[in-house]
Amino acid sequence: MSYTSRLTKAIIDLDALVKNYQYISKLASNSDTIAVIKADAYGHDASKVAQALSSEVNLLAVAFMDEALALRADGINTKVLVLEGPFKESDIELALENNFALMLHSNYQIDWLKSTSPEFSGELWLKLDTGMNRLGFQVEQVDKIMAQLSTQQIKNLVLCSHFATADQIDCNRPVEQLEKLKALVEKYGCKFSMANSAGILNWPESHGHYNRLGLALYGASPIGDSRKSRPLIPAMTLQANIIAIHTVKIGESVGYGNIWQAQRDTKLATVAIGYADGYPRNAKSGTPVYINGSLAPLVGRVSMDMITIDITDLKHTAIGDTVELWGKNLNIDIVAQNSDTINYELLTRVSKRVP
Template sequence: MTIRTATATINLSALVDNFTAIKLLAPKSKVLAVLKANAYGHGLALIAEALSQITDAFGVARIDEALALRASGITKPIVLLEGFFEAQDLAVLADNNLQTIVHNEQQLNEICNASLIQPLKVWLKIDTGMHRLGIDKQEFPRYYQQLSQSSNVQQPIILMSHLGGADDKSSSATDRQLSLFESITAGKANELSLANSAAICNWPKTHFQWVRPGLLLYGVSPINDLLSNINITPVMTLQSSLIAIRTLAAGETVGYGGAWKSKGKTKIGIIAIGYGDGYPRHAKNGTPVLVNGRRVPLIGRVSMDMITVDLGVNSTDTIGDIATLWGEGLAVEEVASCATTIPYELLCNISRRVKMTIK
């Protein structure tokens, strides 16, 4: 009997196939592969290395992520998607050939007034309606002029915005954002970037010169309806093992608070995974788990290190059998829905004690 504790298997061939599928949707666009939050839980350096020969650039949220990529030998362009936070960061960006987004007055002033060994590549972020990061329409001429004239900025700058509702094809929000973005950037010869994963699938008019896939790279649907125009494969499969099998009589309860009661005699399986590994604590009774290729329901509350499933009275499963929590054969989107959350959170919450293997 070999017990496997929580293990995330990363399928790098699926990753490359997903990238190829994205390029088929946006063949004229360059790709900025988004590796925020440890590459959505998949391993920052691992994913970067697998994409380093085919992507045009990488996007990260923080400077420490960018420096970790440089330390691992990644030489492709890296963009700080939140920009730099302090003036002293600019020297680090210049030393490590890192690109930055500019989205506020402080960043504009600090980059224009800095003393740098070489100019920086800048992406100017415009707020077109998401109201998170970005400059307003009326601010654009001033920012554009100052950045275009600064000796600290490589020319030409790239113009970008971010879509807040591209996952919903029935919403008019994306059309409004696209119209505003096009009106602001009209007449400019600069490269443009607007499309995230959902827009790559749903809104071809937003592709422009750069697309910025995140979730889609990892084989997870970024849109509300079924993907009909792209074939993607989960890159991560999260698995563990059955570590105990018990027989219950009718009326017996399972777990903290007795949150589940058996309606009849059955066998239950205890799986070595819990919220301490990143499995969602709020997954409800009935959340699917794959055991020996068949779907069985989660029962009782998720514990720190264990979950329980109803194997059925006639099951022949044994201790050591593999349970799949999401990935190949079980979409993480479905598990996220059962936990009233989103796939991003499940993938990014994989804890450090989960073993990572490569397929």
């Protein structure tokens, strides 16, 4: 979209993002911190983020091949780890041609590797299921897989696993998962990677040769407002503008479905953002937005392109004023909690029509 008259936008602060990267890298100074930029860098524009981090990072990570190739098409030359590995046999060749590190998690991928490139000289990652039960080889399968790989492949191998509950500091599961991975790392003398954002922040013992930094890079916290997450700076500010102001009488309802009735004569602002932009439809009445230095509550149901805000208690609010939905002045976690979701989902669902 080149012409735009609507002022709804997601403002991305790339300097904040670089500072977040530097802050987290320092917390894990013996690890190589990978920038996880899958899902268009959690809605922040993967190529722009990769560009901004180009002098900081050695390795980027995306979910699948198409995302990795899109980075190359945009001139990003940094090595890329493809977290879900090859989806097709031809992905192996493409990985070699494009300097992608491939994650292997299933036997069919090992078969493809052996048939396409028995002496695959690129970097390989082996995804191990240490307890999340989502993706990866079982720990008991590793001996057999090692026997199938050549010495060259084992030399370039990183053992990788993923925490299921790294955000829960009182939980023993991360310790158990880590023990399983570390036993294999000792046995095979390979490099390893375990920690995601919550792992880096909560579990220093999980810092590996590589850590995989996603959410915290974008200034959102996977572990609430703890001492360690407080220095993070939100990189995305989602904003829109007031396009109408009107008053409803006590007892009148607002928006679709009669879900909110005015308890007093109420001054309402209609704001040009809705669920088609990625603002969550299940945001409850009362979810705050930030206008001219104050918070004001959402009232009524979120529509496709608009929301309504109770501005009765705000002074000097006018058509055209900017409304922040989340960002530097309004923690995205508050919106997530009011919408029965998580900050990850809100960030990644900001839609393409929001410039």
